[in-house]
Structure formats: C-alpha cells, structure tokens
Amino acid sequence: MPSDGKDADHAPGSLETPRSGRARSLRRLTPYLRPYILRLVLIWLATMTGLATSVAIPLVGKEIIDGPVGQGHGDALLPLGLLALALGAVEAFLTFVRRWTQTKAVLGLETAIRDDLYRHLQRLPMSFHGDWQSGQLLSRATTDLSTIRRFSGFGLLFLVMNLVQLVAVTVLLLRMYWPLGLLIVAAAVPIFAVSLRFEKRYRRVSRQVQDMQGDIATYVEEAALGIRTVKAFGRRPHVFAEFDTAARDIHRVSMDKVRLASRFFTFLEVIPNVTLAMVLLLGALAVGAGTLTLGTLVAFITLMLQLVWPIASLGYILAMAQEAMTSADRVMEVLDTEPDIVGGTEVIDRPRGHLRFEGVGFRFPGADRPVLRDVWLDVRPGETVAIVGATGSGKTTLTALVPRLLDVTSGRVTIDGRDIRDLSLPALRSMVATAFEEPTLFSMSVRENLTLGRDTVTEEELREALETVQATFAYDLPWGLDTRIGEQGMSLSGGQRQRLALARAVLVKPRILVLDDTLSALDVETEALVEQALRGVLADATGLVVAHRASTVLLADKVALLRDGTITHLGLHQELLSQVPEYRELLAQDADFDHEEALR
Amino acid sequence: MSGTATEAKDGARAGAATEPGRWRGVAAEKQDELPDKVSLLLRARSRRLLGDLLRPHRRAITLLIAVIVVSNAAALAIPYLVKVGIDSGIPPMLRHEGTGTLLATVAAILVAALTQAFTRQAFLQISGRIGQDVLLELRRRVFDHFQRLSLAFHERYTSGRVIARLTSDIDAIAEMLQSGFDSIVTAVLTMFGTAVLLLVLDLPLGAVALVPLPILLLFTRWFRRESSVVYRRTREAVALVIVHFVESMTGIRAVQAFRREPRNQEIFQELNTGYRDASARGMHLVAVFMPGIKLIGNLTVAVVLLYGGLLALHHAVTVGVLAAFLLYLRQFYEPMQEISQFYNTLQSAGAALSNLSGVLEERPEVAEPDHPVPLPRPRGAVRFEGAEFSYIDGVPILPRLHLEIPSGQIVALVGATGAGKTTVAKLIARFYDPTAGRVLLDGVDLRDLDEATLRRAVVTVTQENFLFTGTVADNIRFGRPDATPAEIEEAARAIGAHDFVAGLPDGYQTEVGKRGGRMSAGQRQLVAFARVFLADPALVILDEATSSLDVPSERLVQRALRTVLTGRTALIIAHRLSTVEIAERVLVMDAGRVVEDGPPDRLITEAGHYAGLHRAWLDSLS
C-alpha cells in the first residue's frame, strides 16, 4: 500500500537526474563540514602523509634487497631497517590521527543534517505530512544519513586516497621502468569504461532499494500503530502477507544489486592480476635482455601489488559513492521542499481576536472540487460561532484555516483586520488554540502533553484548565501529572484523551479558541459539566465551535450552517431550527427520536 | 505567551525543561526496554538466533566454504607464482636456457587469476544470497512476532521502537552481511593461508613474522569487550531518536498548532547528540584499534626486513624468498585492517541481533492455547466469571465482574467516561487476559480459543478507528480480505456510506491518505464501520463507533444495525443514548462495576443512574 502513495509522485524524477545533478546533491551537503575545516585539513594531511609512508616502506625494502643484500655489504642494513621501523610507526600514528579526528567531523555532519532535516520537517505544512509516509521520512533521517556519513567518513577518503595512490604508484612505476609502466596505464582503460557502466546501473538499483526500505518502514509503522485494528479483525495474516510482499520485493532487488556488484568487483580483481602476469613476462624478458635489473623488477612487482587492493576496493567504494549520492538526493528531496506556508513578519500587540473569513475558498491540491467556496463569516471579539454541517462538509477544513495549518486558496482570513498571512506564525498560533477532533497526544508526561514545552505555565493554571474540562482524573494517575501516558494517549480512556486535548487548548488562554467536535467522547453528564465551564472560557475568547449535537451548539452565540462548501445560513439556534429545514434535519434529534420510540 | 524553550525561565513553573528527560514522564518499571539479562546470556541468545537463521543454508554454506578455499588459494598462489617466476624463471633465461619455465609460470598466474575471478564471483553471489535470505527471514520473523505480541507489550514498547527494530537494527545486520561478512571471511582465510605459507617458505623467518600474533589476539579481545557495550548503547540511542522522530511526525498537527517546534527540536537534538556521542565512542575505539593493528603489522615488516636482510647477507635465504616474504606480510596485515574495519560492523550487527533476538524471545502475554478448543458454530454468548483486571498492578479497573450476555442479545453498555467500558470490550476481544477469574465465549474460556477462531467469532470496532494507507475499498475489505467489490459496496450501502464514497473523486478507489487523513473524521468512522459488516461475526462490539457522525448519518447507521444485528450478539458502547435505543438490555457501568442492568424501558422508570443519564440526554437535545 505505501509505495503507491508518495513515491509515485516524488521518486521517479530523481531517477532520471543527470549525473552531474546527482553529485550536486551530495556536494550541497558540504557546508555542513564547514565547522570542521581545520580537522579536515588535518585529516587530509594525515591521510596524504600516511599514504606517502605506506608507499615508502616497500621502497625501503627494495633498497635493502638491491643495496646491502644484493651487493653483499651489510653496513647499510641497520639504518635502512630502522628507517622502515620508523616509517611503520609513523604510518600507524597518522592513521590514528586521521581516524580520531575524523570521528567528530563525520558524526557532526550526520548529526547536523539530521537536526536540520527534523527542523525542516517541523516547518513543512500539514499538506506535506499528509502525503509523505513517516516511514519514508524516517528512512531518510536514519538509513540515508548514515550512508552519507559512511561515505564522507571512509568512502570519500578512500576514494581519493585510492586514486592518489593509484596515480602516485603508476607515476613511480613509469619512472622506474616506463615500458612496463605504460602497460599498467593501458590496463586502466577497461577499468574506467566498465566503472562508468556499472555506476549507471548501480544507481538505479540502489535508488530502488533505498525507496523500498522507506516502504518497509511505512508498513512496519502502520502495522504497529494500527495493531488494535489488526487484532480486532484478526487480520494478522493479511497484514503479514502485505509486509511479506514488500520484504520479498526488497530481497529481489537487493539480489540484483548483489549480482551486479559481484560481477563488477570480480572484474576489478581480475584485471590487476592479469596485468601482473604480463608485467612478470615482459619484465623477465627485459631482465633477460639486460635492460632491467632483477632488483628493479622485484621492486616494480612489489609496488605494483600495491595497486591490486586499491583497484579491487574501488568497486566497493564506487558502490558506496553511488549509494551516498542516492541518499543525498533523497535527503535533498525533503530539504528542497519549500514550506508553502510561511509566516509574515507582523505581530498584533494587543489582539482582540476579531476573526473574519472574507470570501474564503479552499481546494485540496489535486482535488477537482473546492471544499470551501466564498465563505463569509464575521466573529467579533468575545463572540462564539458554532459551525454546523454534515459529515464531510468541510468544518474541520474551515477551522484549520485559522491557525494556517492549511492556507486559503482564495479570499482571506483576517484577525483584527490583518490578513493572517502577514502575521508571523508564532504570533498567529499563539493567538489561536485548537482542540482537534482527534486528540493528538504524545507518549510523555501529562504535564508535558498539556504545556507542550512552555515552561511558563504555573501549577495553578494547569489545575484550572484541568478543572475546566473535568479532567482532574489526571491527578489520580499513578504519578499524577508526571505519569507518562501511552503512545497517542492509548493508556487513557477515549473520554480522558479528549479532555486532555481540550485542556491543552484551554490552558493557552487563547484569543481565539477553536473546538472541533471535542465533546463527542464524553458522557452526557460530564459533557454538561464541561460545557458549563467552557462557557466561562468562551466568554473571554473568540470561539469557533464545530458541533454535531444541539447541546454543543448552545455554547455559541450564533450558528453558521455549512452546506455545499459555503455558509448558507447564519443566525440563532432556535431561529434556524424553526426556519431552516436542512438545519433541523441535522440537529433535531428529538423529533426523530420520538419517531423511533413510537416504532418500538 | 510565545513559548520557546529559550524564554526566561522565571516564576513558578510547571513546565518541563527543568531536568533532562523529565518531559518523558514516569512509567511503570521496565517500560523503556526489555528486561536486560547478563551479556553472556544475550550473546548465547543471539547466537541461537543466528544458528537458527543459517541452518537452512547449511549446504550453501558448505559450498561457500569450498569456493572460498579455492578462491583464496588462487589469490595466494599469485604472489607465490610471481616469486617462482622471479626465482626460477629468470635465471635460466639469463643463462640462455629458454623461457619455458617463465612462460609456464605466467600461464599458471593467468589460470590462478581466472580461477580466482570465477570463484570470487561465485562467492559474492552465494554469500549475497545467503545474506539476503537471512535478512528476509529475519524481517519476516520479527514482523510476524511483533504482530503476535499482545497489546500490553505494544503499549509498553511503542511503535517507534518496533520501527527501530525493523529498520535500523535490520540495516545494521544488512550492512554486516553485505560488506562485513564477505571481507571478514576472506580476510580470515587469507591470513590463515598466508601464515602457513610464510612458515613453509622459511621457518625461522616465518616464525619471526608470526610472533606478534598472540598480541593481535589479545588486542582484538580487548576491542571486542569494549565495543560490545558501546554498540549496544548506540543501538538504543538510535532507537530513541527514531521513537521521537516518529511520534513528532505522527502528531505534527498538534506540534505546529501549539508551537511545540522549538521544544521538540531541543529534545530531538538532545537525543541526536546522545546518539552521536554513543557512535563517537565506538568510532574512537576503532580509531585506536585499527592503527594499533597497523603498527604491529608495520613493525613486523621492518623486523622481518632487518632479520631477513641479515639472513640473505649470509645466504641463509634467497632474495626471492625475502621478496616473497615482504609481499606476504602485506597480505597478512592488510586483511587485518579489513577485519578491524568490519569488526566494527560486526559488533554493531551483533548488538542489533541481540535486540532482535530479545524481541523474538518475548512471549505474548496473551498466549495461544496449547490445546485449542474448536468452536465450529459460535453463537456469541459471553460470560464474565469474577473477572478482575488492572492495567497497572495495584490499580484495579474491574473488580470482580460477573456478567452474562446470552447469545443473540443486543446489549448497550453506558456509563461515565473512564468507567471501564472499553476495558470490558477489550477483555471480550481478548486484547488482554483478566488478572483473575475468566471470560467465556459460548462457555469456553477465551484462553482456550486460538486466535483465528476467536477473531472469526468476535469483531470489535475500536474507539480509535484506524485506516491504513490505501483506497477506501482496501480499507473496507480489511473486514474480509476476499470480499468482492460488490460486497464492499453493499457493506457501504448498508450503513449509508455509499453516497459519500460515490461522491469521492475516484469512488471506492480513492486513496484515503496516511492514516485516513484525506477523509473527514465522520467519513473515517463510516469506513471503519463498514468493515464490520463484511466480517460477519457472531458477536459484534461497537465501541463509540458513531460518535463523530452527524445526526442523519448516525440515524442511518442505527437503522442498518437493526437489520444487521439480528441473529447476532452485540455489545454497543455509546454515550449518545440514541445509539442505545436498539438495545434490549442496558448495562450501566460505574468505576468498573455494573451498577444497573435491565431493559431500557424499565431502567428509565426506576430512579437510578440510567434514568438520570436519560434525562440529561433528553435535556441536551433541546
């Protein structure tokens, strides 16, 4: 199920990105390394010197074989041996320096990108989050970032180190004996050609695998969050079968990846070995012809063997680079999504809370019909308006426009005469508090769920809010307000969850209070008590109350009837009840009730 | 009122930032992790799992070993052949005795190279397949096991951790299988082979070259000890990051509306930093370990040079042998680098594996019976016999409940919020087992019914409906996966949802979005409700299944219920008494007890709870 959701819209484009574009994503992440410039310099210095020493050690070996051993006098043996010893120690030390210094830089890179990704995701609007599965987002924030980290830590360094080593050794070999050196240069040609082809194909598979990993995460997430539903219907086999399909898909594509890599890796090992045989043959002939000393040939071959490993590991590193680029693409896809809801700069100093909808229209992206059209509504400061409408008529959508969780697509919403799009988001959202129809709670303490991190809230305010919504049960939880409530509040009863969510909105003492059908899970008696207390709260604030029941409507001063996406009637409850048949149909349960009773 | 956490923290505050981690709140013991046993046990446990996973691949592994041996023998032969070429191929040439030996050696090198290539590719593919098969099996097993574990476990463990186990832990193992496995096996074999060759080439010199081996082993042991702790910590740290990430994305609406972003960011960065620090410890260990090995290797090379040079001076070894030694020593220590590099991955994977094996050993608290009782024709009669239940020890929610619901009866369960109505429903659906007493379905203890039987007989529409990503039809079909489109439409029609579905842009094929986000609350409820009509159970539990509907829709559902529920037992939990009107019996619950029980007509006339509720409800309609 998840795969057809997001990736259909987002992934394919990037698959076709030209090669330079792909490297660009990765390059664009380099600013994250800026704080570590000094470290990077040190790392590269250590790497390069380390490389030089590691090349030098066999050369010392050659000197020993050619010099003291070959010529039969041992004086130079000890100094050369000590030199090898020293070089060996230095190389190890430099490796240590490189690795130790690197740790902070690469982890810093990973951590900083993850922080920024999270920050960015928090800024992206509801519409984005509605479309993107959190599994896909998660796999970007974890798997992809560690791929990038691994590449920037080891891959990139090894890639450069290998290339430098390859070039340096080749140059040395050319200088040592150029005809054989040329042979080695010639061997680079097929390697290069095959690498390019491999890269292109590997990119496609790795992108596929990475996207599938996101899908897997999504399946897991849904199965975990929906566990109650799965169990309630006994659909474990069904859910498992779907996961299984996804797992098998990823298995299949990963096997493609394995096969592709295995061919390439092998190729990279066979070429140097064949070259080695050629070198031995031609070198021996040259020795026979007297154009080459035996010592030089030994040194040549020793040095050349140093090429085998860098070339063989090139495959692994190139694969890693491909994956890192894909990962960078995937991360950039998110970071490049501009939030289309951004705040203005203005702040209302002393908000009165005069809320106006002026010819507001709203259409969900991709929908062919607008949900709302030409909505005019004026809610004066301190006034409360109830929104009544059938299921799916757009009430929630209307309320989401006020704190700009969604943005109007035509018309405007104003507060105290200012277009809310000119206000800064924190300023706007501190004026408006919403109790959502679905209580959105987190697995943290009750207190944190209510304050959501604002540490200026006093205990008295908390108690007051909890008392208003009849939620003093919270004090009776095992650890009082410090009790952690389960994920999404699942360790509470439905009504308890709803009241906590309501308390959260009340606690803010907002200028504008939006209640989206927030009493639906309460029993009638509790509901009456909450309504009683809410009246006091709503007296001070501007209120927008979504209601399905007459009792809730009575919280409001007037009622707006939402039909066909617009407000068709506005007036007092009793007025509408007597004059508007549609309204009566929606709210007059009693008539129907009597009718049903008569039937029994 | 703008509440960034950087704001001055003055005055009496109830806020959270006081101590790190306080926001998380207090929970029952062991809520955060699975009970941790000693690490020895952990290792034994993951070894068992690993053995279990590899067992089906025994033959492939045998083949793999053969292939590796050949491949490495070929790889090792190459430098040896080069030595032979230099030592015995060139001198005859110099003596003008022809190039026969040389050519033969070169041919041998080519053969070795090709053999190596062939076997190497085979190795990569076989090991890749084994690795992927293991991953697949592990994913399947862990996922399936999570789904089997009881609700109580999931409440404790949280979905974030489930996700962490099935993504980040699996990734760690995948990485090991992909790169680590290959390298380590090759490296170990290369080392072993090289060591033998060194000794064969020249015993004294070989002995000198291998002197540092015990030191290497000790060093490796040190690293393993240190890193196993560190990597376990890393795995847990990343799980915390994932948990927070998932939760904030799930609740992003509230996060944005209540400006929790700064606080969330603060928490996230704290967790992220924790993860970074844990990883840093691991990487620092490697930063000591790898150069340490390099040092030992390099020093050995130098000593061999010196000693070998001395021997060569006195013609105790040939130049060729010395040259070969230098080559082999490289070959000996180069893989050590590999090993140390991937030891890392291995340790990480080990920690992940022990997490997974921990999950797999977790036994469902709501266990499947050993000898399930068949229930061929469920009728849906429920009996509570002195059932007691508490979510948290010492806080009883249901104290000794006795209740009998005969089959075919439609029962309404009403009562104040938090009274325990949902808990009763959960016990009947066996989301939990009672802590004392029994719950019986058709006279059979629920604990004696297997899952499939129970779920066929009892279906619940939970208070919190959950839609899966997919189409409307997919979601309705969840009630019965083999339902035809016509049946799906019929179910929707029955509860009056057809009109709204038909009005959607793609009708039944409309995507409902993540967790049904593209539906309105009432529409979600209708879809969730339609499922139950497909499922066709003997006992239906409806827990506030129509609370978000408008009155006309609710009325339609009521009407549908009248027909659909005939012949079934039903437990309807509702606050709106209109929903209850179709019930022939009402149970009023208060603080976990049934305080009133009887037909609604009678209860209304008695001066009790229900009469009060009913009056209040009638008032609320005015």
Ligand SMILES: Nc1ncnc2c1ncn2[C@@H]1O[C@H](COP(=O)(O)OP(=O)(O)OP(=O)(O)O)[C@@H](O)[C@H]1O
């Ligand atoms: N993200 C979305 N994308 C597309 N359509 C959507 C989206 N969210 C809601 N809709 C559609 O917009 C319409 C209005 O939804 P809304 O949630 O505002 O209804 P509502 O009046 O609050 O209903 P209810 O009383 O059931 O809560 C519905 O038909 C719904 O299917």
Ligand SMILES: Nc1ncnc2c1ncn2[C@@H]1O[C@H](COP(=O)(O)OP(=O)(O)OP(=O)(O)O)[C@@H](O)[C@H]1O
């Ligand atoms: N998973 C849980 N862990 C701990 N306590 C729980 C859990 N679920 C419910 N409770 C507690 O058990 C009590 C009864 O909850 P239950 O959900 O049965 O109430 P309810 O009657 O359904 O209420 P509502 O009408 O509000 O849905 C409540 O006090 C609640 O806090």
Ligand SMILES: [Mg+2]
């Ligand atoms: Mg709504």
Ligand SMILES: [Mg+2]
């Ligand atoms: Mg409940």
